[in-house]
Amino acid sequence: EPEVTQTPSHQVTQMGQEVILRCVPISNHLYFYWYRQILGQKVEFLVSFYNNEISEKSEIFDDQFSVERPDGSNFTLKIRSTKLEDSAMYFCASTGTGVGEQYFGPGTRLTVT
């Protein structure tokens, strides 16, 4: 069964460092998303991406964040200068055209020290 994959599963970084979180969405899906979940809190939307551009972004997704689809399979989230409060689980999700349901990856746990 097709699934969304994410790497790495756990990333530890120092405050101020850049991190890139990687995702491989389901192959025939066209809409891609990043969400995050701070420990003990609900899953929050960050950004949606379609046709090689951002469709929508939340207030959380400030200038420190960027997304890219560098090739036909990968979808990345970059945080330019990490802060302590960026520590969270980051989930990638994807959906097909006109379908509606979103499939989530296993997540990357980002720890900023």
Next chain:
Amino acid sequence: QKEVEQDPGPLSVPEGAIVSLNCTYSNSAFQYFMWYRQYSRKGPELLMYTYSSGNKEDGRFTAQVDKSSKYISLFIRDSQPSDSATYLCALGETSYDKVIFGPGTSLSVIP
């Protein structure tokens, strides 16, 4: 009023019980309704997906949507210890829109 609300629990039931999990929402523009199961420190796993009001059944799971009351439910029949997890409702306005999650209900099924 929060956009999507769920009773956080924890909810503890004996094995074999019928479980009822609920969400209420305030935005009448939501048209797509999903239930996810999340184990600790794992990604949300899609359980059920419905569009518009009505019932949908899949094995031991039944999803129910009442748009007039802005109320959705997930029923789990013959609950198993492996059903112990946090259950998240998620709602979207269009088929490609972001989804808005509820805070989740923690469920424990006791053998």
